[in-house]
Amino acid sequence: KTKLLPLAASIALCFGAASAQAATFDLETAGVPEIQAAVDSGALTYEKLVKLYLARIQAYDHQGPGLNAVITVNPKALQTARALDAERKAGKVRSALHGAPILLKDNIESADPLPTTAGSLALRDNITGRDAPIAKRLRDAGLVMLGKANLSEWANIRSSKSISGWSAVGGTVRNPYVLDRSACGSSSGSGAAVAAGLAPLAIGTETDGSITCPAAINGLVGLKPTVGLVSRTHIVPISHSQDTAGPMTTTVEDAAKVLTIIAGSDPADPATKDADARKIDYAKGLSKDALKGVTLAVARFYTGYSPKTDAVFERALKDLQAQGATLVDVKEFDEGPIGKAEGVVLYTELKADMASYLASTDPKKVPSRTLADLIAFNRATPKEFEWFGQESFEKAEKTKGLTDPDYLKALADSKRLAGPEGIDKILKNTGAVAIVAPTTGPAWTIDPLNGDNYGGSATTLPAVAGYPHLTVPMGDVTGLPVGLSFIGPAWSEKLLLNLGYAYEQATHHRKPPSFLKTIAP
Numbered sequence: 001k002t003k004l005l006p007l008a009a010s011i012a013l014c015f016g017a018a019s020a021q022a023a024t025f026d027l028e029t030a031g032v033p034e035i036q037a038a039v040d041s042g043a044l045t046y047e048k049l050v051k052l053y054l055a056r057i058q059a060y061d062h063q064g065p066g067l068n069a070v071i072t073v074n075p076k077a078l079q080t081a082r083a084l085d086a087e088r089k090a091g092k093v094r095s096a097l098h099g100a101p102i103l104l105k106d107n108i109e110s111a112d113p114l115p116t117t118a119g120s121l122a123l124r125d126n127i128t129g130r131d132a133p134i135a136k137r138l139r140d141a142g143l144v145m146l147g148k149a150n151l152s153e154w155a156n157i158r159s160s161k162s163i164s165g166w167s168a169v170g171g172t173v174r175n176p177y178v179l180d181r182s183a184c185g186s187s188s189g190s191g192a193a194v195a196a197g198l199a200p201l202a203i204g205t206e207t208d209g210s211i212t213c214p215a216a217i218n219g220l221v222g223l224k225p226t227v228g229l230v231s232r233t234h235i236v237p238i239s240h241s242q243d244t245a246g247p248m249t250t251t252v253e254d255a256a257k258v259l260t261i262i263a264g265s266d267p268a269d270p271a272t273k274d275a276d277a278r279k280i281d282y283a284k285g286l287s288k289d290a291l292k293g294v295t296l297a298v299a300r301f302y303t304g305y306s307p308k309t310d311a312v313f314e315r316a317l318k319d320l321q322a323q324g325a326t327l328v329d330v331k332e333f334d335e336g337p338i339g340k341a342e343g344v345v346l347y348t349e350l351k352a353d354m355a356s357y358l359a360s361t362d363p364k365k366v367p368s369r370t371l372a373d374l375i376a377f378n379r380a381t382p383k384e385f386e387w388f389g390q391e392s393f394e395k396a397e398k399t400k401g402l403t404d405p406d407y408l409k410a411l412a413d414s415k416r417l418a419g420p421e422g423i424d425k426i427l428k429n430t431g432a433v434a435i436v437a438p439t440t441g442p443a444w445t446i447d448p449l450n451g452d453n454y455g456g457s458a459t460t461l462p463a464v465a466g467y468p469h470l471t472v473p474m475g476d477v478t479g480l481p482v483g484l485s486f487i488g489p490a491w492s493e494k495l496l497l498n499l500g501y502a503y504e505q506a507t508h509h510r511k512p513p514s515f516l517k518t519i520a521p
Helices: 032-041 046-062 077-089 133-140 188-195 212-217 252-262 307-322 336-359 371-379 391-397 405-430 460-465 493-507
Strands: 010-014 022-026 070-073 101-105 144-149 201-206 221-224 244-249 295-299 326-330 434-438 469-477 480-487
Touching: 032 046, 032 252, 046 070, 046 077, 046 101, 046 144, 070 188, 077 144, 101 188, 133 144, 133 252, 144 188, 188 201, 188 212, 188 244, 201 212, 201 252, 212 221, 212 469, 212 480, 221 252, 221 493, 244 252, 252 469, 252 493, 295 405, 307 326, 307 434, 307 469, 307 480, 307 493, 326 405, 336 371, 336 391, 336 405, 336 460, 371 391, 405 434, 405 460, 434 493, 469 493, 480 493
Parallel strands: 101 144, 101 201, 295 326, 295 434
Antiparallel strands: 010 022, 070 144, 201 244, 221 244, 221 469, 434 480, 469 480
């Protein structure tokens, strides 16, 4: 095993003039509380912090291991940090995340001078000058937009043979734990960047697994919220029935703080009409005792990714019991009909929703106005077909629109089977408050010729139902992280965060990455 460390991961900070000792501030482990403590002590400013992260991006992402996790850095980041330092000095603190740097997945627009590409060369000039509502919420709360994170191109919907983490714009994201392993997708850059200490916080997006899989595989906390809790306006879409943005962080507490900021109604996104009434302070009252006296349904039908993952999961179940939880096994559940219906929904909505998004962009910067235009662009652009094709795009182009009876039936069937007859029924039959499962197996070897060797995940039920899904580190398999999923009914984010927090605080399984070149046989 070869470990690459081109830049020290930590710096010494002197906490107070009278301090005789230097405290270690580690970019790989520091969450928001550690950042704010260092700033409070006078040992750090937000400007210095941004400089540290920018230097680490240069050393780890552009050089050294070459993670390819960050597509672009924001030229305004230091200016913003200086302004936030001045505000804090003047006594103005906008939120608990004031001054904290954050990366946005590069399908989320921001008003900074950065393109929003979704990883595609077709959008390489897509500088819109507008904030997605979630970006504005983050900006108003005093976060520093550090840059944009790489992703699986078009959020992994272009081809069933795609490589998770590859985009024509950003190249292939590498897993910081073992560099020849996948970072999963489609929020691969968000996951790899936070895991590697390139930023303390990131936003990902998920249609089915795109937050929770890369979070689990990169040893992070990832939360896919209830569809409708977080705005999707000015985010490059796949499906208005399943798309949502969510936080990817090193701790449950930080994820809760980010969710508190980004949740809320948006008049331009009808799905969020109830969000203001539903949102709360998700970080308030997080309890280490949240597992005591609760019943959890164990999704045995989501095991079998690998024997070693199953062994780690069994240990996690013992840890849950040790914290006072009662477990009820659920051995069987047939996802087959859900997956079939989901495909019809995603392809149909992709064609319609993509056209709506493209219509909102500047035609001088984005000549492609429809999915058919994107298909033609890809055919004329060899780099887009470097590793795989676009059969999923072509399948979506053949769909018949949002009034098609086959689509409407698939939408109704998939929602019913995953929600009322899926998650809701499992919880009712077991008397459980949430479902637990291994999120997915360990990261597979990157294989550009054959595509992903993906073994499955616990993502489809909550994704199709539109229900929340939290993953928390539960250990590792030969140095590769695996996650524990907490899945609940609609609007149960507070519950899931509490359960995940209690498990996290009892186990502390997250470890910083090793940057190994490979795992020796």
